[in-house]
Amino acid sequence: MVHVEAARRRRLEPDARREQILSVAIRLFGSKPYAEVSTTDVARIAGVARGLVNHYFGTKKDLYLEVVRIMLTVPSVAVEQLRVGEPAERADAIVNWFLDVVSRHSTSWLAAISAGGMAGDADVDAVISEAVDVAADSVLSALGLGDEPVEALRGMARSYVGLAIYTAREWLQRDALSREQVHTLLTTTLLTMVDRVFPYANQ
């Protein structure tokens, strides 16, 4: 008879246990929609009692928010590196950087951004908006427009980020556009906004 390890209860450091459960949650929420992931699944795969998930993360939605936050937390680019050269070069660099990041963690990024590509829940919305805000400010900063906190300008930058998100989904999920076409679309549009739309933001 094969000796089955009796899955004895084991204590871990709270940080370690939290991280372990979180990694399982990331995997599951990254592959299924929210409603199809149960805390029971998370606990079972993590080899842990379900109550422990609540103990560490509170509500299921709290756990989900934590996961989305992590998925959308992008390796903060050295924006300063982008603040050189002609506007066309800068736009090219921004778009390339964005497409690189997005395609690298494509699956998890897609899950997070469509979990809220447009979410309805207020808390999820807040997390997504936060990420969009950061991205919009990065764009403005890279273009050398980040020091003027005109609200309309930031609004337009957020719109551009929205376009970038949609276009990236179009590229990754469907196969209608090639990377080159996506690149052209996003750079051309960005330059147009800088030249002809952003100035309009200052009344």
Added chain:
Amino acid sequence: MVHVEAARRRRLEPDARREQILSVAIRLFGSKPYAEVSTTDVARIAGVARGLVNHYFGTKKDLYLEVVRIMLTVPSVAVEQLRVGEPAERADAIVNWFLDVVSRHSTSWLAAISAGGMAGDADVDAVISEAVDVAADSVLSALGLGDEPVEALRGMARSYVGLAIYTAREWLQRDALSREQVHTLLTTTLLTMVDRVFPYANQ
């Protein structure tokens, strides 16, 4: 003492009953995210047993899909009316029409397009994608490009619709942009795409 109508059981034509329940569902799903609406609420407000909701609509998600479909079904514009004049005039007309429609049913449109918290559900995604496809084809048609079914061109049109959606949300939910600014952004971007991006779609 006020005579309370004893809420006697009453028979309705299936179509009538279905419509009645549906109207309640539209009201509720339009004001709360998916998870915060229970079929019990729908049934109670409709003055009906909960089982009847399932009888007419199947699953709760099925009911929700029906609601979203209706909310996103926009009074189909006479696109032919837009197919006149200079490209700039056409773009102006399209954007104005879109902003009118969106601001008219702003709350329900917002609720539907943000697809109430159903994070990444395949069926919900399909309904929304369908609406985006229709809108994208309308844009191409109005621009006189609708007769060439180049897939890349349609992809870029969908991206533009994504921009329009996100910008509309930026306008309606936050107050960073005025309608005039939104209008400028969307028309300028659309013309840019027509002139410099769409041609690139044909290799």
Added chain:
DNA sequence: AGCACTATTGGCGATGTGTCAACGAGGGCG
């Protein structure tokens, strides 16, 4: 080895959902 601290468990109660057999309102037929 014994102990205290606390990570971990397992079950309880509440809530929501899908299903189905049974009921009864309301029109048609004798």
Added chain:
DNA sequence: CGCCCTCGTTGACACATCGCCAATAGTGCT
């Protein structure tokens, strides 16, 4: 006019999931 038969409607059962909490038992320390 009254029976009856159809099908719209109900109410309850079974199941799943979630938040919570008292009890349990690893594990390091003395």
